[in-house]
Amino acid sequence: MTNWADKELWGWGRYPRVTARCARPERRREVEEALRDRGGEPVLAHGLGRSYGDAALVSGGRVLLTRRLDRLLEFDPETGWLRAEAGVSLEEVIRTFVPRGFFPPVVPGTQFVTLGGALACDIHGKNHHVDGTFADHVRRLELLTAKGEIVVCDADHEPELFWATVGGMGLTGVMLSMEVRLARIDNPYIEMESIRVENLDHFFDVSAESGGHTHTVSWIDCVARGPRMGRGIFMRGRHASSSAAPAGPGVGERLKAAAEPILDVPFDAPGWLLNNVTIRAFNEAYYRKQLKPRTNSVVHYEPFFFPLDFVRDWNRLYGPRGFLQYQLVVPPDPEHRAIRTVLEQITASGMGSFLAVIKEFGERVHGGLSFPAPGVTLALDFPNYGQPLFELLDRLDDVVAEAGGRVYLCKDARLKRAQFRRMYPAWEAWRAVRDAWDPDGVFQSELGRRLGLVPGSQP
Amino acid sequence: MSVLILGATSRIARELANRYAERGQAVFVAARDTDEAERIAADLRVRHGAQAVAGGFDATDFDGHAAFVDDVAAAVGPIDVAVVAFGDMGDGGDDVRRVIEVNFTGAASICEALAAHMAPRGTGCIIGISSVAGDRGRQSNYLYGSAKGGFTLYLQGLRNRLFKQGVHVMTVKLGFVDTRMTFGMETGIPIASPAQVSRAVVAAAERKVDAFYYPHFWRGIMTVIRAVPEKVFKRLSL
Numbered sequence A: 001m002t003n004w005a006d007k008e009l010w011g012w013g014r015y016p017r018v019t020a021r022c023a024r025p026e027r028r029r030e031v032e033e034a035l036r037d038r039g040g041e042p043v044l045a046h047g048l049g050r051s052y053g054d055a056a057l058v059s060g061g062r063v064l065l066t067r068r069l070d071r072l073l074e075f076d077p078e079t080g081w082l083r084a085e086a087g088v089s090l091e092e093v094i095r096t097f098v099p100r101g102f103f104p105p106v107v108p109g110t111q112f113v114t115l116g117g118a119l120a121c122d123i124h125g126k127n128h129h130v131d132g133t134f135a136d137h138v139r140r141l142e143l144l145t146a147k148g149e150i151v152v153c154d155a156d157h158e159p160e161l162f163w164a165t166v167g168g169m170g171l172t173g174v175m176l177s178m179e180v181r182l183a184r185i186d187n188p189y190i191e192m193e194s195i196r197v198e199n200l201d202h203f204f205d206v207s208a209e210s211g212g213h214t215h216t217v218s219w220i221d222c223v224a225r226g227p228r229m230g231r232g233i234f235m236r237g238r239h240a241s242s243s244a245a246p247a248g249p250g251v252g253e254r255l256k257a258a259a260e261p262i263l264d265v266p267f268d269a270p271g272w273l274l275n276n277v278t279i280r281a282f283n284e285a286y287y288r289k290q291l292k293p294r295t296n297s298v299v300h301y302e303p304f305f306f307p308l309d310f311v312r313d314w315n316r317l318y319g320p321r322g323f324l325q326y327q328l329v330v331p332p333d334p335e336h337r338a339i340r341t342v343l344e345q346i347t348a349s350g351m352g353s354f355l356a357v358i359k360e361f362g363e364r365v366h367g368g369l370s371f372p373a374p375g376v377t378l379a380l381d382f383p384n385y386g387q388p389l390f391e392l393l394d395r396l397d398d399v400v401a402e403a404g405g406r407v408y409l410c411k412d413a414r415l416k417r418a419q420f421r422r423m424y425p426a427w428e429a430w431r432a433v434r435d436a437w438d439p440d441g442v443f444q445s446e447l448g449r450r451l452g453l454v455p456g457s458q459p
Numbered sequence B: 001m002s003v004l005i006l007g008a009t010s011r012i013a014r015e016l017a018n019r020y021a022e023r024g025q026a027v028f029v030a031a032r033d034t035d036e037a038e039r040i041a042a043d044l045r046v047r048h049g050a051q052a053v054a055g056g057f058d059a060t061d062f063d064g065h066a067a068f069v070d071d072v073a074a075a076v077g078p079i080d081v082a083v084v085a086f087g088d089m090g091d092g093g094d095d096v097r098r099v100i101e102v103n104f105t106g107a108a109s110i111c112e113a114l115a116a117h118m119a120p121r122g123t124g125c126i127i128g129i130s131s132v133a134g135d136r137g138r139q140s141n142y143l144y145g146s147a148k149g150g151f152t153l154y155l156q157g158l159r160n161r162l163f164k165q166g167v168h169v170m171t172v173k174l175g176f177v178d179t180r181m182t183f184g185m186e187t188g189i190p191i192a193s194p195a196q197v198s199r200a201v202v203a204a205a206e207r208k209v210d211a212f213y214y215p216h217f218w219r220g221i222m223t224v225i226r227a228v229p230e231k232v233f234k235r236l237s238l
Helices: A028-036 A090-100 A115-120 A159-165 A200-208 A250-257 A276-289 A301-305 A314-318 A337-349 A387-402 A417-423 A427-437 A446-450 B011-022 B034-048 B062-076 B096-121 B142-163 B194-206 B218-227
Strands: A005-010 A017-023 A043-046 A062-065 A072-075 A081-085 A138-144 A150-154 A174-181 A189-197 A215-220 A232-239 A294-300 A323-330 A356-361 A375-383 B002-006 B026-031 B052-056 B081-084 B125-131 B168-174 B211-214
Touching: A028 A062, A028 A138, A028 A174, A028 B034, A043 A174, A072 A090, A072 B034, A081 A090, A090 A115, A115 A174, A138 A159, A150 A159, A159 A427, A189 A200, A189 A215, A189 A301, A200 A215, A200 A232, A200 A337, A200 A356, A232 A276, A232 A301, A294 A301, A323 A337, A323 A387, A337 A375, A337 A387, A375 A387, A387 A417, B002 B011, B002 B062, B011 B026, B011 B034, B011 B081, B011 B194, B026 B034, B026 B062, B034 B052, B052 B062, B062 B096, B081 B096, B096 B125, B096 B142, B125 B142, B125 B194, B142 B168, B142 B211, B168 B194, B168 B218, B194 B211, B211 B218
Parallel strands: A017 A062, A043 A062, B002 B026, B002 B081, B026 B052, B081 B125, B125 B168, B168 B211
Antiparallel strands: A005 A017, A072 A081, A081 A174, A138 A150, A138 A174, A189 A232, A189 A294, A215 A232, A215 A356, A323 A375, A356 A375
16 A cells, blocks of 8 residues: 655745645555556656756646665666666766766756656756767666556667657656666866856857867856846866876765765745845856956866755745746857847846856757757746746747747746747647557646646646 | 675665675675565665675564575675564554564564574674664554564563673664655654664664664653653553
8 A cells, every 4th residue: 555645845946836645655566556546646756856847746646756766776887877766866876986987978957866857857968069968878768657567668669658758757657767878987077167258249159169078058147238248157178087187085085075965055045035136246246256267177076067066955045935947948040139138138127047057059859848959048047026027937938939949848837838839849749659658647747737748738 | 794684675774785785795685575675686786886685585484584594694604784674564454463473573583593593603793673662552553562562672682692692682763764654744753864774773783782762862752751650641642
């Protein structure tokens, strides 16, 4: 018998919040059991809850918390192939394999995501222009489907189900395990170059000449206007070669220290803490941090890949109303009109973003609901200002859809269905595959219902 | 040096297996569900590069316990540390016999077999995972509690018997730990993580602690609970 407990759940943005009956299987057969014991209600897997909006939430349904399905099953040190259960976190993979000279092939801005979440969102990282998305490094997947069968899918067997699960936001089944190929590294360090960029054109110039770097990302000040619009700091780097890494006994120590966050936000900050004034001040200070036009350094992977992970629960700084992240990608455009319009609309609205990140994607596309596409991606965090913010984001959707772009579903809590369909024209083909495996809509989420991705969604 | 973990599919047991494997010790993980035991052994091998072997173990197969201990020793070498971590809360029906047989009879039976294995070598450590539920009978879980209370008493006697033979017996009385058992429970009391428990248990075993509560504050709680006169206690809804 499955032990169900009512729990209030939320995504990383802490908006919205939904109560669901949850189970936390620890053994494989408990997952199958929970699917059978769902009492006719819809089901959704929920990992570390790092998607921002409502992708991992389902009201009136059953949630399977997957964090305890976390066994590493097989590893081949010759090739880097790791077979592991879907509830394993990237943090565990890193902690286990960095000392042996391996790193996950693709990591997002936090290491606190599960492998299942990484594939369900088809995450990308700073190396997208070179290495593609997470799914490009996964060759096989074990999925528990709506009928209660365990289906192993890969390029040869049920490839459609495999590719519908990639970026499929958990709506095709419950992932049990997968095979992912880790990348070889010499040490835990990154050779990094930081470049101060004066404006948007400068950003694109630097980006164009950064193809030789495996990892690129930029922070931009989205408060600055006019000729300074798009000013920021461009960071590019690569895993350090053995000669470039700092030597000495500190290396092992530093690795151990990386396991636990250093700071904690033990309670919700008051709602006014991150306001226009503090956001402006933060952006100014962050820009001023880069005094020289260019600096070179060798840094540990943690501050490079996961600069915010050292503050546990930093999302609580946004106060009890939470925050929304908005991430878009628009196709290449020599004039960068859509990006300019988006930045102008944001500065005109007076609603600042605390952290804005911009990067050019590579060419690889996966179809279905996978987000990355050739062009430039921009990610923005907004305190939950309520209605005015939702109206601003609706306007940004227009700009993005008009430009042939799309927003990232794993960040989303509010996109409207009509806009979604413009942004993801492959949605119907994706849904046909999904429905074939789950005609009755056993797997549902708030996001799936909102965007019309599952049977029984409100029209 | 080898370690036997009995009831390895519980989260506490798995964390204990992690602690020993990360120290480079050979671990035998035993559970009724052999598929799960194999997955846990695989994890120990991949995660820690440890020697880890999985095998089936049935707490109520009393007659098979001596042979089981021999099999473990054949697979990973003489057993230096054995952790009795299996348990069965029952599901409230007519499972009196099962709860007693798993938590008490089965636990005592395997401990006897382990004692017979360790005593002639004059070394070894048996760690019994018991429960605060065994300190006083309460209407909500007295069946499980009485089996665990019996196990606590059994471990006391075994410790006394094996002390002179160089074998250490440690009793761990656990309060609320974040496991399947407590998932969804409104405890109102801080709850320990299985990893914390494992670190505390390994450290205590090294110092040859006889018996301890974890989290430690449970010692205070249980002192108070035991002190309540029965005339009053029987009226409470605990």
